[in-house]
Amino acid sequence: MGRRDRGRSNRKKVVATIPVGGVLEFPASDGAGKVFVNVQDKGELAAIDVKTMKTVAVWPMKDCKSPTGLVYVPGPKLLVSSCGQSGIAKVLRADTGAEVASLSIAMGADAVMYDAKRNVVLIPCRAGELEVISMADPEHISVVQRVPTQEGSRTGTSIPTRDASTPWRRSSDHRQRRADAASLPGRSKYWSSRRKGAEKPNGAIQTSAT
Numbered sequence: 001m002g003r004r005d006r007g008r009s010n011r012k013k014v015v016a017t018i019p020v021g022g023v024l025e026f027p028a029s030d031g032a033g034k035v036f037v038n039v040q041d042k043g044e045l046a047a048i049d050v051k052t053m054k055t056v057a058v059w060p061m062k063d064c065k066s067p068t069g070l071v072y073v074p075g076p077k078l079l080v081s082s083c084g085q086s087g088i089a090k091v092l093r094a095d096t097g098a099e100v101a102s103l104s105i106a107m108g109a110d111a112v113m114y115d116a117k118r119n120v121v122l123i124p125c126r127a128g129e130l131e132v133i134s135m136a137d138p139e140h141i142s143v144v145q146r147v148p149t150q151e152g153s154r155t156g157t158s159i160p161t162r163d164a165s166t167p168w169r170r171s172s173d174h175r176q177r178r179a180d181a182a183s184l185p186g187r188s189k190y191w192s193s194r195r196k197g198a199e200k201p202n203g204a205i206q207t208s209a210t
Contacts, residue, residue, distance in 0.1 A: 016053040020046045026070040026112070028079065030094055036079055038067040045070070045081060045092060059097030061090045069112030071121060076138040080121045082109035089123060089133065091141055101141040105131045110154035120144070126154040 022039035064083035091101040108126025132145035
């Protein structure tokens with residue numbers, strides 16, 4: 001087999017297209033056969049069965065406008081969704097979609113990250129705030145810290161071994177980046193970036209395989 005043929009054989013291919021409906025945002029997996037995805041224009045959360053390749057549930061999230069970021073918290077089996085246009089974070093049970101908590105956060109939330117080492121959820125908000133939500137007690141989930149960040153920072157990643165929070169933003173000429181540092185509980189480093197909005201999928205999830 002030639003080099004060109006080997007390259008073609010390693011390409012991923014679509015094996016299924018799963019209708020969900022609406023404008024889709026961040027997905028999250030429970031690692032046990034379910035994938036969840038925010039339906040941004042409807043304020044809903046959809047559950048997909050990977051084995052049957054079907055949408056098995058769609059759960060409305062009350063007062064949630066433009067849900068974007070989503071993360072699965074494995075211990076209590078909870079989902080945390082950020083409602084970017086309503087200043088709310090929704091916490092739902094992953095098995096039933098029942099609401100566990102509705103938390104007030106800053107406006108313009110986008111990504112949601114889970115720091116398993118410290119059992120906290122991190123939500124960067126465009127308004128210039130990083131929300132730190134404790135998941136230690138599933139019966140009393142709450143925002144435990146609001147870290148000031150640069151306005152416009154709304155995406156990011158968590159690096160648990162580091163000792164600072166470093167949100168990123170674009171400078172006024174949109175060609176350079178600057179960073180501002182802030183502390184996080186438990187010596188964790190967080191990276192956040194401001195980015196242009198990407199085109200969203202049109203109401204369907206595609207699965208790929210090599």
